[in-house]
Amino acid sequence: MNRWLEIAVTTAQEQVDAVADVFNEMGSGGVVIEDPALILDFVQKGNAETVAPSLKESAGEELIVKGYFFCDCSLSDRLEELSRRLADLAKFWRTREIKDEDWANTWRVYYKPVQVSKRLTVKPAWEKYAARPGEIVIELDPGMAFGCGTHATTAMCLALLEDLVQGGEVVYDVGTGSGILSVAAALLGARQVTAVDIEEPAVRAARENAKRNGVADKVTVVRGNLLDNLVDSRADLVVANIIADVIILLAPDAARVLKPGGHLIASGIIRERAGEVRRALRGAGLEPEREVTEGEWVALVYRKV
Numbered sequence: 001m002n003r004w005l006e007i008a009v010t011t012a013q014e015q016v017d018a019v020a021d022v023f024n025e026m027g028s029g030g031v032v033i034e035d036p037a038l039i040l041d042f043v044q045k046g047n048a049e050t051v052a053p054s055l056k057e058s059a060g061e062e063l064i065v066k067g068y069f070f071c072d073c074s075l076s077d078r079l080e081e082l083s084r085r086l087a088d089l090a091k092f093w094r095t096r097e098i099k100d101e102d103w104a105n106t107w108r109v110y111y112k113p114v115q116v117s118k119r120l121t122v123k124p125a126w127e128k129y130a131a132r133p134g135e136i137v138i139e140l141d142p143g144m145a146f147g148c149g150t151h152a153t154t155a156m157c158l159a160l161l162e163d164l165v166q167g168g169e170v171v172y173d174v175g176t177g178s179g180i181l182s183v184a185a186a187l188l189g190a191r192q193v194t195a196v197d198i199e200e201p202a203v204r205a206a207r208e209n210a211k212r213n214g215v216a217d218k219v220t221v222v223r224g225n226l227l228d229n230l231v232d233s234r235a236d237l238v239v240a241n242i243i244a245d246v247i248i249l250l251a252p253d254a255a256r257v258l259k260p261g262g263h264l265i266a267s268g269i270i271r272e273r274a275g276e277v278r279r280a281l282r283g284a285g286l287e288p289e290r291e292v293t294e295g296e297w298v299a300l301v302y303r304k305v
């Protein structure tokens, strides 16, 4: 049974996005925002009989942001970094250990089919959906892995893949999570996709999602750190939606595995860190080609000359 740590942070309305960004950057498997005012309103309209006094006190001024962290050997390092980054944002925080089953039931309720780019739509495996002509539907069960398609960093990668995958490419998806980007690349026409993740639950979810979408013959999922195990390979496209620090580490290897003319899509970069990532990619010998932003997030496309 996998274990997760739920971290619930009470914060002011205007700090909610900043807290959610810190959670996402630190690898939270999802972020939930609870507004006590909405719950109180629900209770006062006669939908429930009692309300906790603490809820009444906090309604209207503060919100609760919850992040979910996989309990593995990196957890204590991540918690240290997290508490440093949340020091000025959080008024109060509490932690609770949860089991896989609880988590699975919480988020599934809110996950619905969503069109993420011109042609690509992501649909939860358990929902019915009638595709439009020409629409490519990715059927997904992320399980415990990141990547249900609704996060800006994933959505930007999907739109960029739609532009860059023309058919017949060799693709590396570094930090595959649920496998969403690998499945998208394969459905868009890539010839061969290698998906890598450092976490075993992600490797399992990515394999299952490749199978579910009928592209298991094109997508190979391996557990590993970045591109460490991929020595002699030549790729047309590398896509990596991880945090800025990890993209910086990946830059030289991405440049190494790309064919001349091949592209790197780098996402998961918070705006204030984009300058450092650009410098690392230039330093690795890659040329800037395109940038897209959504909210606080930046995705970069670089090309090997």
Ligand SMILES: C[S@@+](CC[C@H](N)C(=O)[O-])C[C@H]1O[C@@H](n2cnc3c(N)ncnc32)[C@H](O)[C@@H]1O
Pocket (backbone or CB within 6 Å): 145, 146, 147, 148, 149, 153, 154, 157, 174, 175, 176, 177, 178, 179, 180, 181, 196, 197, 198, 199, 202, 224, 225, 226, 241, 242, 243, 246, 268
């Ligand atoms: C933000 S998620 C992205 C998931 C998916 N690709 C998407 O776009 O939605 C980042 C993933 O990178 C993985 N990861 C983090 N560091 C890694 C590393 N050094 N090597 C391989 N994978 C890593 C995490 O386990 C996580 O599944």
